[in-house]
Amino acid sequence: MRIKHSLFTRRQFLNGLLGGWLGALAVSLLYPVFKFVFPPTREPDQVTLPFSDFKDMKPNTVENFPWGSKPGLIKKNDDGSYTAFVGVCTHLDCNVTYLPEQRKFFCACHDGWYDQDGIHIGGPPPRPLRRLNLSIEGEDLVIKREGVE
Amino acid sequence: MKEQGMKKGFRSWLDERSGLSTIFRFMSEKTVPQHRHSIWYYTGSAILLFFAIQVITGFMLVFYYNPTLEGANQSVARIMTEVPLGWIIRSVHSWCSSFMIALVFIHLLSIWITKAYRKPRELTWMSGVFLLFVSLAFGFTGYLLPWDDLSLSATKVGTDIPRSIPGVGVWVTKLLRGGEDVTGDTLTRFFGFHVSILPVFLLAILAVHVYLIQKQGMSTPLAEEKKGEKMKELPFWPNFVYREMVVWLILTGILFSVAIFFPPSLHKAADLMAPAPEGIRPEWYFLFLFQMLKIFPAKILFINGDTLVVLLMLLGIVAFFFLPLIDNRPEERKGKFITVIAFLFIVYAAAMTVWSLL
Numbered sequence: 001m002r003i004k005h006s007l008f009t010r011r012q013f014l015n016g017l018l019g020g021w022l023g024a025l026a027v028s029l030l031y032p033v034f035k036f037v038f039p040p041t042r043e044p045d046q047v048t049l050p051f052s053d054f055k056d057m058k059p060n061t062v063e064n065f066p067w068g069s070k071p072g073l074i075k076k077n078d079d080g081s082y083t084a085f086v087g088v089c090t091h092l093d094c095n096v097t098y099l100p101e102q103r104k105f106f107c108a109c110h111d112g113w114y115d116q117d118g119i120h121i122g123g124p125p126p127r128p129l130r131r132l133n134l135s136i137e138g139e140d141l142v143i144k145r146e147g148v149e
Numbered sequence: 150m151k152e153q154g155m156k157k158g159f160r161s162w163l164d165e166r167s168g169l170s171t172i173f174r175f176m177s178e179k180t181v182p183q184h185r186h187s188i189w190y191y192t193g194s195a196i197l198l199f200f201a202i203q204v205i206t207g208f209m210l211v212f213y214y215n216p217t218l219e220g221a222n223q224s225v226a227r228i229m230t231e232v233p234l235g236w237i238i239r240s241v242h243s244w245c246s247s248f249m250i251a252l253v254f255i256h257l258l259s260i261w262i263t264k265a266y267r268k269p270r271e272l273t274w275m276s277g278v279f280l281l282f283v284s285l286a287f288g289f290t291g292y293l294l295p296w297d298d299l300s301l302s303a304t305k306v307g308t309d310i311p312r313s314i315p316g317v318g319v320w321v322t323k324l325l326r327g328g329e330d331v332t333g334d335t336l337t338r339f340f341g342f343h344v345s346i347l348p349v350f351l352l353a354i355l356a357v358h359v360y361l362i363q364k365q366g367m368s369t370p371l372a373e374e375k376k377g378e379k380m381k382e383l384p385f386w387p388n389f390v391y392r393e394m395v396v397w398l399i400l401t402g403i404l405f406s407v408a409i410f411f412p413p414s415l416h417k418a419a420d421l422m423a424p425a426p427e428g429i430r431p432e433w434y435f436l437f438l439f440q441m442l443k444i445f446p447a448k449i450l451f452i453n454g455d456t457l458v459v460l461l462m463l464l465g466i467v468a469f470f471f472l473p474l475i476d477n478r479p480e481e482r483k484g485k486f487i488t489v490i491a492f493l494f495i496v497y498a499a500a501m502t503v504w505s506l507l
Contacts, residue, residue, distance in 0.1 A: 037324055037327075038320070038323050038324065039327055039328050039334065041328065041329050042328060042329065042330075043329060064422055066422060068329075068330070069328070069329070069330040069332045069421060070330055071421070071422040071423075071424075087424070089425075091442075091447075091455060092305070092306040092309040092310065092442065092455065093305045093306065093308075093309035093330075093331075094302055094305055094306060094424075094425040094429075095302075095305075095422070095423060095424045095425050096424055096425075097424030097425075107425060108302075108424065108425040108426060108427040108428070108429060109302055109305075109306055109425050109429055110306075110439075110442055110443040111443060120447065123443075123447075124442065124443065124445060124446065124447055124454055124455065125447055126447040126448060126453045126454065126455070
């Protein structure tokens with residue numbers, strides 16, 4: 001049945017109403033499911049470590065620290081400065097290792113290579129290792145995500 | 150006499166309520182065609198045999214396995230060393246997964262090459278492709294559960310692969326991992342996939358798959374159909390089933406022999422912070438993909454190498470799934486070309502696998 005000047009019949013209207021209502025119900029049920037299966041990210045904004053643990057590092061060596069659930073790497077450079085990296089290969093997320101004799105970072109999963117500054121120089125990695133901002137504040141070594149003040 | 154009468158009485162009582170006799174009648178009338186290529190008919194039930202072994206050994210392992218960051222590796226070590234006959238059960242479970250997936254590949258390739266997926270069996274093929282991916286997912290999730298350094302790295306790589314898919318990829322990775330990174334949450338999640346989600350999916354799709362096969366009967370190769378003669382047929386029950394049983398016995402014998410002489414190793418517990426160990430490798434059925442990821446350069450033109458590999462993979466999967474619709478003129482040149490692709494794929498996968506082992 002269609003009322004004069006109406007764009008659709010009564011059946012179409014009711015089907016649309018019912019269908020829309022069922023669709024909205026489905027979305028309202030699926031949304032919490034969707035939210036539930038993705039836990040919040042756990043990457044920290046900042047990590048504070050006692051500087052005394054890293055003061056005696058030899059140049060051209062690397063120490064590990066936990067950057068959330070990823071391995072963080074602190075490297076002491078030849079001039080005595082420190083650099084911090086996220087020790088995860090930019091190709092497919094394997095943990096990298098530092099080879100001091102070759103002055104390179106190496107990922108064993110797919111033969112990825114980075115130089116001592118974390119720049120990708122061989123194999124499949126598409127980007128340099130992620131860097132973290134590192135500063136020495138009194139007794140503390142403060143490591144921050146890039147862009148965090 | 151009285152006992153027989155009771156048996157008959159019970160049967161008719163049950164039949165009146167369940168209609169089981171319809172199924173028995175169907176089974177006793179079912180026939181299996183006999184020709185040069187009938188050997189491939191045995192692969193399907195052999196997969197079912199291996200799946201049954203996986204279910205039984207899986208039930209047993211879950212009694213002792215502990216799916217937590219602290220306990221997983223240790224509980225597998227306990228199964229291997231303390232639990233009576235635990236090492237055989239784990240070994241059978243581990244080997245049987247390989248056997249099952251190998252047979253799934255053989256089963257699908259034989260259907261591809263004999264073109265058994267042609268009309269009206271397109272849906273049987275598609276449900277079969279789903280079953281292949283569920284089987285691979287079983288293998289992938291199961292590989293993490295011992296939680297040693299090899300399985301951790303393989304999982305990090307495997308769950309990072311979807312990330313290259315533009316748009317939804319990041320969410321898929323997060324969904325699989327239960328967060329940004331592979332952690333104890335990932336282990337719990339993979340255990341859930343492996344023992345509850347995937348089995349439900351597999352059984353549901355399997356029911357559809359088996360129903361379609363019963364509805365349509367066995368497919369016969371084109372070349373045999375063209376001969377025009379009436380094909381020889383074998384009654385399904387008991388002749389064909391007895392032959393299948395012989396195959397099952399042989400395969401079970403091989404499986405248990407391999408499992409007893411080559412039990413799988415268990416490395417030291419995974420350390421989330423440790424660098425990836427050298428010589429990491431996924432299960433053999435992922436090796437050809439692994440090798441592809443390794444040899445693709447970081448950038449091709451202006452696309453990431455791994456993005457390209459993943460997109461190629463996706464394209465391959467979609468084409469594989471819709472193969473019966475693409476291969477719609479099986480007797481013409483196009484059909485023959487698609488058969489050649491099957492052989493090329495076998496050569497390619499074998500070559501990449503060998504290369505990755507060098």
